[in-house]
Amino acid sequence: DAGITQSPRHKVTETGTPVTLRCHQTENHRYMYWYRQDPGHGLRLIHYSYGVKDTDKGEVSDGYSVSRSKTEDFLLTLESATSSQTSVYFCAITAGAGDTQYFGPGTRLTVL
Amino acid sequence: DQQVKQNSPSLSVQEGRISILNCDYTNSMFDYFLWYKKYPAEGPTFLISISSIKDKNEDGRFTVFLNKSAKHLSLHIVPSQPGDSAVYFCAASAYGGATNKLIFGTGTLLAVQP
Numbered sequence: 001d002a003g004i005t006q007s008p009r010h011k012v013t014e015t016g017t018p019v020t021l022r023c024h025q026t027e028n029h030r031y032m033y034w035y036r037q038d039p040g041h042g043l044r045l046i047h048y049s050y051g052v053k054d055t056d057k058g059e060v061s062d063g064y065s066v067s068r069s070k071t072e073d074f075l076l077t078l079e080s081a082t083s084s085q086t087s088v089y090f091c092a093i094t095a096g097a098g099d100t101q102y103f104g105p106g107t108r109l110t111v112l
Numbered sequence: 113d114q115q116v117k118q119n120s121p122s123l124s125v126q127e128g129r130i131s132i133l134n135c136d137y138t139n140s141m142f143d144y145f146l147w148y149k150k151y152p153a154e155g156p157t158f159l160i161s162i163s164s165i166k167d168k169n170e171d172g173r174f175t176v177f178l179n180k181s182a183k184h185l186s187l188h189i190v191p192s193q194p195g196d197s198a199v200y201f202c203a204a205s206a207y208g209g210a211t212n213k214l215i216f217g218t219g220t221l222l223a224v225q226p
Binding site (some may be wrong): 004040041042043044045048058059090100101102103104105106 | 116118146148153154155156157158161201203213214216217218219
């Protein structure tokens, strides 16, 4: 257990509304990541953070923004949700040797 | 263009037999490879990894083999158990370091029949 929680775990929203997903970790890990999982695509990196206020884009960053104002929280915001952003979102941290990433339980987001 | 490919969407194996999950990659700069297991409604769980300086790594019932010349890795599970039924993802990264991005395959659904 890497001490990662995500909230909310499920959310249904309407097209055009803003949505913020939260990832919280309790073990002071420096690196945090947001992924989305879709059928036929595996997991794809949206944004990642390498420290407080230090973030960078991943493979599928369009339509998403992130913020990290303190070590333990990494927020993912959909400024104006679209149906193509219906997905399962996972947060991860890096711990231990190499590039081993550990994942949170996920947030299932449905955009109607 | 998919840099990490899992060409078998699903695999069915009898309990007690060997499960072999395969993964191919195209980027010769990848130097670290990982396997994750995922149950429905849960996050992926790290299983085992291998560095490109090795060709084999074992952890209990799980062994990962790396063939760099073929750009191919495989995960062997022996013996397979019903609790191993899950989606398995392989992932790869280049250059090492925590900021490097993991590239995931599309996953293989393993069903272990009792």
